[in-house]
Amino acid sequence: MLRWASHSLIFLLAAPILLGTFIASLPAFGYFPPLGSSDFSVEAWRKLFDVPGLTRSVLISLISGVLTPLISLTLVFLYLASATGSKLDLWIRRLVSPLLSFPHAAAAFGLAFLIAPSGLFSRIISSGLTGWERPPDILIVNDTWGLSLLFGLIVKEVPFLLLMSLAALPQLQPRYRIEVARTLGYRPTIAWLKVIAPSLYPLVRLPVIAVIVFASATVDVALILGPTLPPTLSVRVLSWFNDPDLNLRFLAAAGSLLQLVVSLIAVAIWLVLEKLVGLLWRFWLAAGNRNTGESLAFVIGRGAMPTVLMVIAGSLLALLTNAFAGPWRFPSAAPSSWTIQHWANSLSDLSAPLFNTVLISVSSTLLALILVAATLESERQSGKGKSTVMWLLYLPLLIPQIVFLFGIIVLTEFAGWQANLSLVIFGHLLFVLPYVFLSFSEAYRQLDPRWTQVASTLGASQLKSFWQIRIPLLLAPILTALAIGMAISISLFLPTQLLGAGRITTITTEAVALTSGASRNLISVWAIVQLSLPIVGFMMALFIPKFIWRNRSGMIDTR
């Protein structure tokens, strides 16, 4: 009965993305009837490879695509190896979800002001240490090889991979494994790396690949932190697509296909690396070292996470100070006065985008949750276990947005559809679904089946036990999934902008529009509004169960 749900779920996701990718690829080979061209040719590719600096653009996309997951995952594993069970760990586990909700663009903007030669960090050291009167002329943000872009991406992806690892860890029963290894004489960090890491990696492999695709194809972070001479491939594709000279659309189509290839090459490089590391690990395991490297791994692991946290906190601080700063000249470490003027100026402009943001994120996330819950329930009732086509769910994370969104746009233009809210909500649904599924499915599948059996024994129907037993028991994971889904929706820029034709404004699209003209103070105000919305969601996910179960201490403990 519920099978329609899983089928429609997969159709909803796969059809537009595959169709979008297909349509977007046609103009790359010269086929685009709306522009009066219906002959296949490789002209667009010839032009693409003549674009100055293309190799550099591609290389930078590749580098950030491979190094971002490599460094982030190393840091996350070393951290888990060295800090599991410590006080630091308790702290960080509480922080990780809200950190994840820090939207990419806001984080990048805060980071840019933190590390720029005239930025917060430089201002703080100038007053006492360096005595600089004017900022040093060094290229940090927008550097030629994309190092600041890489840095920004790592800082954002570490919390994501940490959250994914923490979600997967319990099924490995890490405590018992470590105890066995310790009994055999392995030091704790080495023990974790030898007995947990090899089993944990396959469980977080998919999120890692999503990171590769995102890092190699990001637009918003690259616009703020990435190199400008030339920009990354994704940024160039977007500018070709928006050019008034429509002939550049052929170039844009070829470019977006090249983007897909670049992302796939980055994934391929990763798979080779994976094999190599696996081989090394096997030798290392067989060698039976119990101590070597313990202290180094311990220091990096314990040091990395607080460093990342401090950078994020610094970016947040940069945004907060700017949002309340009066005039603030270099090299003063603090503004000469504080003001709420920037907030007062934005107040009247906030209401409509805020309303749209909430409406879009709530409706797309609720739709996603209904589809995911129905899919999982049908999977449970049929008793068949995980369906093999479920990997299609992750398509929106595996194909760069810029590729299939353009295909969808061409489709809507051709069909003569007006940009409207339902189109935007649908677009958001594509991106929200995989995350809701990722975060909700484990909890749903792991819920003890005996609860439902007891309910059936007492004569409750499937439907009744679903509503009265499973849903209340799963209240906390449901709310967490909603909070994550809404956070994803709130941060989406490209789908909102393209599918809404600029008419449907959200906090994110307004914030990005302001970056082309507004003062840093005003942009900071919007960035703070943008990042506080998901935090409200996570707070509610945390406190609503505590409130509802305030007289049911057993319910809170089972979390």
Add this chain to the structure above:
Amino acid sequence: MAQLRPSSPLIRIFLLFVLLPHSSLTTAQAIDVADWSALKQQARGQTVYFNAWGGEPRINSYLNWVAQTLEQRFDINLQHVKVADTGETVSKIVAERQAGNDTNGSIDLLWVNGENFAALKQNKLLFGPWAEEQPNFSLVNADRFPEMREDFTVPTDGLESPWTRSQLVFYHDSQWLVEPPQTIAAILDWSTSNPGEFTYPRPPAFLGSTFLKQAVLEISNNDPALFAPVTDDEFQRVTTALWDYLDALHPTLLRAGRYFPNSAAELRRLMGDGEISLALAFNPNEALLSVRTGELPDTVRTYVLQGGTIGNVSFLAIPYNAQHKAAAMITANFLLSIEAQARASDPNHMGSTTVISIEDLDASARQQFDSVSTDLAAASLEELSRKLQEPHPSWTPALERAWIQRYSAR
């Protein structure tokens, strides 16, 4: 939920969901651009989607006021669709035409000039002529100011209505730079002895392209070829000296020319942070307005180069497939009124330069424009009268493409 004003988001959402798919039913009305009272009738209840650059909060809040006023007086619902670059809007109109959408266009009014206007006019994508039928058109005194009928040398032919004036100005921080360079050549000399204190936005950002045009005009001594459509030979001949100039200038710029800011706003931030001492803007009041908000230090001064700087007028145009042409015209006419122009030129609101010929107004109307102050940070009116003509619009993309080819992948 007690009161639902037509502008409330809920109503708008409702309109988007319910009315848009059917709105084609209402577009088939005949339009008589000369019958202004009939237009007012037709415009009632219409929504105008106005695609205009949305990066400047002052302009956005000015347009909010315009929307409220239009709502009260004409029952028109003005929606400012904020775009990052007018090129996107042009691309959208062309795409709609290619897709056969000739009556249900998603854009009713757009802010445009230069190569974007030229592209739209050449492809017959604009509605009109209508602009000179507006009751308020006489206020600009187009006979005395031919630039009201000429957009980058291309005749407007009544397809667009003047909105604001802009002029390239330079501004400097007098704390670090007391006597700023007065010519394009002097900028190179100064920058060579003071490396890292100047930069300009990366073309095709429009301020960057304007700097290129200013430089080529000055270096080539206003070569007449610049005012005719560009050809390969002329481009070679006229720009060789420009590339020599830029080759010499770039190593002396901020970050040794390995980085260029994305926009005028990023350039302004660099000035506010003390990274540079000399910058440029396309709104003569920009520095003054930013000093008032504290974004720039109060030591900043604005000036115009000795031989004058590029000035232009920007316009409002209506796409050929706009759904709400009557309301778009009423909106444009209101934006050209003394009331709207006076408010736009007030530095406390939008702070732009008016297109109205103030000398032709009577004393009481003229008074409304007095708020344009004689601030220290502003350029004097005498300086602003030194204006250079924009080159033919075909030069802009040619210069941008050549710049990208030469400098974007070093």
